[in-house]
Amino acid sequence: MKASQICSCNLGLAAFGLLASLSTTPAVAGTLDTVKQRGTLQCGVSEGVAGFSDKDAQGNWQGFDVDFCRAVAAVVLGDRGKVAFTPLSASERFDALKGNKVDLLARNSTWTLGREAQLGLAFAGITYHDGQGFLAKRTLKVDTALSLDKAKICVEAGTTTQLNLADFFKANSMTYEEKVYPSAADAFSAFEGGQCDVLTRDQSALHGERLKLAKPAEAIVLPDVISKEPLGPVVRSDDFPWFTVVKWVNFALVNAEELGVSSANLDEALKSQKPDVRRFTGAEGDFGKALGLEADWAVRAIKASGNYAEIYERNLGTGSKLGIPRGLNQLWSMGGVLYAPPLR
Ligand SMILES: N[C@@H](CCC(=O)N[C@@H](CS)C(=O)NCC(=O)O)C(=O)O
Known part of the structure; x- marks a missing residue:
């Protein structure tokens, strides 16, 4: 309701009280x-x-x-x-x-x-x-994301990462087994522990994740960037x-x-x-x-x-x-x- 509509009404006492209190309420600080x-x-x-x-x-x-x-x-x-x-x-x-x-x-x-x-x-x-990429175990023997059909992929919930992952596989007529975790640390541990073959994240973060692995040489950041992440x-x-x-x-x-x-x-x-x-x-x-x-x-x-x-x-x-x-x-x-x- 607009202020002009309120003023044209026949206001009861309660409404007057409300208006009086509103007029003395300080503006919310920015x-x-x-x-x-x-x-x-x-x-x-x-x-x-x-x-x-x-x-x-x-x-x-x-x-x-x-x-x-x-x-x-x-x-x-x-x-x-x-x-x-x-x-x-x-x-x-x-x-x-x-x-x-x-x-x-x-x-x-x-x-x-x-x-x-x-x-x-x-x-x-x-x-x-930034842009989204994939960190893949070398045992998978893939050098492009287009070879990830049927891979098990770890991802964090509540991210564009999860949404782009679905888009990418759908657009390329591939399927994957999604393993979703509430935090990046959980997704990483799952990847390291072998619950998935691939970890997907913003490309900038993947380089750091690879270095955290006990044996970084056993995983590779694939060259594909599948999204825009400004x-x-x-x-x-x-x-x-x-x-x-x-x-x-x-x-x-x-x-x-x-x-x-x-x-x-x-x-x-x-x-x-x-x-x-x-x-x-x-x-x-x-x-x-x-x-x-x-x-x-x-x-x-x-x-x-x-x-x-x-x-x-x-x-x-x-x-x-x-x-x-x-x-x-x-x-x-x-x-x-x-x-x-x-x-x-
Ligand atoms: N840029 C993407 C992904 C950002 C994001 O939260 N990525 C996760 C990994 S997929 C992360 O960095 N998590 C760190 C954390 O949970 O603290 C977004 O805005 O949704």
Whole structure:
């Protein structure tokens, strides 16, 4: 019912009471204000995906998604350490976000129409362009996914992975025996323990899973990529100012790489006379204020985590344990598809 319809009614006393109480109810605080008041960012991450979000030997969270959360915390709260990480399984992640248990999900989550239109969520851009692949036991003697007819395949519930698996086998008139597990760890143990011949996951995660095997040489990541998995941070769709902040942290990380601004040369950047670098550092323009942030918001993101290239290389790149080449995740000007709108 519209407000105008309520006003034209012959209201009883009870309704008057309700309206009076509504008019004195303070507006619900947006996520940005909630995070500022709380002093901590609540970030939903995976339960353990090497390179994206897992704990180091000291129990500290690390990874590509973790660094994104740290950048957001630094931008909003001025401190990369002010993040509480909540590990979430694939099946529980979106309910946790909808239920306000986290402010932001940075959890190798694929941007799909259903997750936005049906779940009321919004993807604040793409941080990693991924695709689904297969890790197969060498004993199977296959070198392509098209030879997987009748294979036993382990997969985690509540993922696009499970849906793509079904599509791929149907489209190629093949059958498979699906073994579904509630967590990635269970799916991995089942694969390692011989309950299936093949493990399917996002390609980026498969490389890490292979290295976790007691004998990595006994399994092979097949070359086939059967889907598009654009991974990115997710927020609730009813909070546009927060969505804008998270989205522009992502764009700032990419723009910094393009501008040649990194954690190693921030002091120089702060003295730069170049107009685009001056807008980035907040020396020109009033963008921080417009976002509800400090003028140096973008500088804070880089100080916290480095630019996109630094985050990628540290966690996933050829210098890291995983050694994944940039590929599609290279800047548009370098043969990839990373493209951030201008900061102006
Ligand atoms: N990108 C896909 C898959 C993401 C996903 O949750 N993958 C599983 C493995 S198939 C995973 O990483 N699980 C880690 C965990 O449960 O913590 C999606 O958004 O549905």
